[in-house]
Amino acid sequence: xxxxxxxxxxxxxxxxxxxxxxxxxxxxxxxxxxxxxxxxxxxxxxxxxxxxxxxxxxxxxxxxxxxxxxxxxxxxxxxxxxxxxxxxxxxxxxxxxxxxxxxxxxxxxxxxxxxxxxxxxxxxxxxxxxxxxxxxxxxxxxxxxxxxxxxxxxxxxxxxxxxxxxxxxxxxxxxxxxxxxxxxxxxxxxxxxxxxxxxxx
Numbered sequence: 001x002x003x004x005x006x007x008x009x010x011x012x013x014x015x016x017x018x019x020x021x022x023x024x025x026x027x028x029x030x031x032x033x034x035x036x037x038x039x040x041x042x043x044x045x046x047x048x049x050x051x052x053x054x055x056x057x058x059x060x061x062x063x064x065x066x067x068x069x070x071x072x073x074x075x076x077x078x079x080x081x082x083x084x085x086x087x088x089x090x091x092x093x094x095x096x097x098x099x100x101x102x103x104x105x106x107x108x109x110x111x112x113x114x115x116x117x118x119x120x121x122x123x124x125x126x127x128x129x130x131x132x133x134x135x136x137x138x139x140x141x142x143x144x145x146x147x148x149x150x151x152x153x154x155x156x157x158x159x160x161x162x163x164x165x166x167x168x169x170x171x172x173x174x175x176x177x178x179x180x181x182x183x184x185x186x187x188x189x190x191x192x193x194x195x196x197x198x199x200x201x
Contacts (some may be wrong), residue, residue: 002144005061005069005178008052017049017067023068023131024048029165030192033104046096051129054080054088059128062145068132070145075158078116106182108193111186112163115195119181120161127162135164136145143176150176153200165191177201 008016022046024030034040055061063069070189085091094102117194120126127149132142153160162178164170178196183193 017045020131021045033101044095051091067136070130071128073126076128125160153183157200
């Protein structure tokens, strides 16, 4: 059952961050940012906990028990501002994952932000994060997690937008009506970035 979540206890927040870390452990973006696997295993839950805290404060979070969740940022509220990042604790990121990982993520995020501004200038829903526990993948849960917002966007004729660095995720999103709006690979050592849009139906 998919539920909209507005609050987690600290215990559940840690559990959900752990689930997200398992989901994104082999994601090309985080492999680049944290190339040492042991370091990634140790620090990725802390990074994703900060992202989840941001989503709970400033976005819409949909979850299925502790098996998966989606974080959307609403139309007109897509930008992650410094005041909001402060409130969500995201400025502690260097202490959580290390400065070198932050710098690598920051370089790629700056490119993503520019592409986002160019390809989705109008009000739109932004998929900030979608993660499903590896043991629950391949059962349609990811699509179910996205359905509430996809339906809301269709009802008011607004597009949805996302970015991914995972080629298998591209195929998944295409099945849900997203199309590739841009494909970028800044350097050969960087993972490819796919920006995708879904027009309202």
